[in-house]
Amino acid sequence: MHKSLILFLILLINPLISVLAQDPSPxxxxxxxxxxxxxxxxxxxxxxxxxxxxxxxxxxxxxxxxxxxxxxxxxxxxxxxxxxxxxxxxxxxxxxxxxxxxxxxxxxxxxxxxxxxxxxxxxxxxxxxxxxxxxxxxxxxxxxxxxxxxxxxxxxxxxxxxxxxxxxxxxxxxxxxxxxSIKLPAEVEIMRKAAVLTAALQIEAYKHVIPGKTTDADVAAFLKKRMRELGVTDAWAPDQNPNVNSGPDRGHSHSTNKVIMPGDVIQTDFGIRVHDRWVTDIQRFAYVLQPGETKAPNHIQYAWESGRNGGFAAFKAMKPGVKGIEVDAAQSVMMKKAGSGYVPWSTGHPVGYVAHDTGPNLGGSRTKSVRPAAHKKLKVGMVFAFDGFHSWKRKDGTYKTISVEEMVVIKEKGAEYLIPPQQDIILIPSD
Missing domain, CATH: 3.40.350.10 (Creatinase/prolidase N-terminal domain)
Known part of the structure; x- marks a missing residue:
């Protein structure tokens, strides 16, 4: 396992203490x-x-x-x-x-x-x-x-x-x-700790995947079990949280009984609610190695890096005074250069009290219909969840999209990640 993933797992205990032990609620x-x-x-x-x-x-x-x-x-x-x-x-x-x-x-x-x-x-x-x-x-x-x-x-x-x-x-x-739309520093720190936990749980779940046996629904059930054990609840509709998908794009949906197989790219879209108030929204991606593979094949690695780089472009564009549609456009330029297929979803959205909270929409540059909130300007204290996109056609004609999702807070000089972003695709062995 990559060293950065091990570090996330080591950090699991401290966030639990910080997020869950505080009583009464802040x-x-x-x-x-x-x-x-x-x-x-x-x-x-x-x-x-x-x-x-x-x-x-x-x-x-x-x-x-x-x-x-x-x-x-x-x-x-x-x-x-x-x-x-x-x-x-x-x-x-x-x-x-x-x-x-x-x-x-x-x-x-x-x-x-x-x-x-x-x-x-x-x-x-x-x-x-x-x-x-x-x-x-x-x-x-x-x-x-x-x-x-x-x-x-x-x-x-x-x-x-x-x-x-x-x-x-x-x-x-x-x-x-x-x-x-504005969150206090104390609220941001609560969400920061919750975000560490959210990502760590996803990585923990990937450790339990057995290719050819584990289903998407099994991974979701594991995360539900851990949520109950830790005393946190769902960031959005329980039937769709987490959304674990090792097949083609399904958008916002529930996890199915599809068996995870070698060669699959697994998307986990997951969020938790802490103190019955603040929520997270983070996605982590994994690739299931085929027998004999020690790394992802070139086309998967290219898709991963393209999506990740699109997210970095959006991150760099997020500054006070910038409109949401301008953040989306910064990523759209990168997607076009990388040869991404069409992605209908916005780059990002506010997150805080609900998964899709009040504030600017980071979208509109790739669609004919633009939400009014996409023309709103980013301000210091706003918190966003945003995706790095790359979509490609699979051999069966369906599409798969990398949409690694991170969380940031807007500061005076620009965006600040709540937790370190996913740099490398997680590799799951099959033998």
Whole structure:
């Protein structure tokens, strides 16, 4: 086994201690810091005077636990705003939950509202008194995380605010974008440790492959077992995590019962969730040596190096102020030079609270349809998962794509890998 792979396995224990042993979760303190430091900047950047989040029991807003209303029973109203004295966070909470909420010290002020009264009505009165010119609410047709306000809640709110305020209501999607897309240094460090674990587990799984016997589903089952043992959960849909594929391209999919054979290239797309909050998204590739082989054949090695180099080109392009589509274009140039087949997927995406998080999309240069997020600029504190691509036609006419996936954080001078990138394709012996 390559020395770098052995090093990853040696490093397995320390990340486990760092990621899993911390109790209680760091989220409550991080959430407060995010509200106090990043949210005011998000409001100023978007030019919004105030942001209102309405929470409720059973069918809560997607951002409930980001603003501290995950335990809402009756309807609660959370307001974030700037005035002449600075930034403020104000919660109108049903009396039955207000004491516990106030004890958490998330918000500057918690106003207890008798359960016979409406927190939305109380919030609306305050909003009208302040005379905000713009009020952001969670209604969006582009960002599900900013679309938590139901139709009936909106109609009720509009009734309380009156017709004079109807034209002042704006979507919170830009506020949410600016707020969620940036991660605090403490959050990046948590994801860094989780990324080490994610990659190490994939390498551990490859050690257990027996060509001609082990199936893709067996490798996935091994990783599921290790996740349960270590107390981490899935970064995305459990049925598709991990996606282990030793055959032709399948895109985002589940692992099948295909038997892994000599000559196969194995793709493992895998992510974990730690502290029930932060996620990773990393791919590692392996080649199964055929009898008598000591290294990958030239065409496989070329595909590997081309994909890896495409990823390096994208990495070098990731700097503050660069648009997502420009990162994708940097890799597309390399793919064309290397003779890669067409790859429909974007070079990368934000990652953090979900696998495909809020932020710029690193795509669009190879497609006719370009997502609006591809024209967004990278900023310091954003975290991305991104792929190095090379696609080729197999003998049976199907395609296989190298898409080795790494994670980075954007710093002042450019991107920084969370963990060392995969430099060499992993070799699995068959005899």
């Amino acid at each position: 989220w409550p303190a991080i959430r407060i810091e995010r509200i106090k430091t990043l949210l005011p900047a998000a409001l100023k950047t978007t030019g919004v005077d105030a942001w209102l989040v309405i929470c409720r029991e059973n069918n809560n807003d997607p951002l409930a636990d980001h603003v501290g209303c995950e335990n809402a029973g009756g309807t609660a109203s959370f307001l974030f705003y700037h005035d002449k004295t600075g930034f403020h966070s104000l919660a109108f909470s049903p009396s039955s939950e207000s004491t516990a909420l106030d004890e958490l010290d998330i918000h500057d002020t918690v106003i207890s509202v008798d359960r016979s009264k409406s927190t939305m009505a109380e919030a609306a009165t305050f909003i009208k008194e302040k005379g905000f010119k713009t009020l952001a609410i969670n209604s969006s047709d582009t960002n599900a995380q900013a679309d938590g306000l139901s139709y009936t809640q909106r109609k009720t709110l509009e009734g309380y605010l009156g017709t004079d305020f109807k034209g002042r209501l704006v979507s919170s999607e830009q506020v949410v974008y600016e707020w969620l």
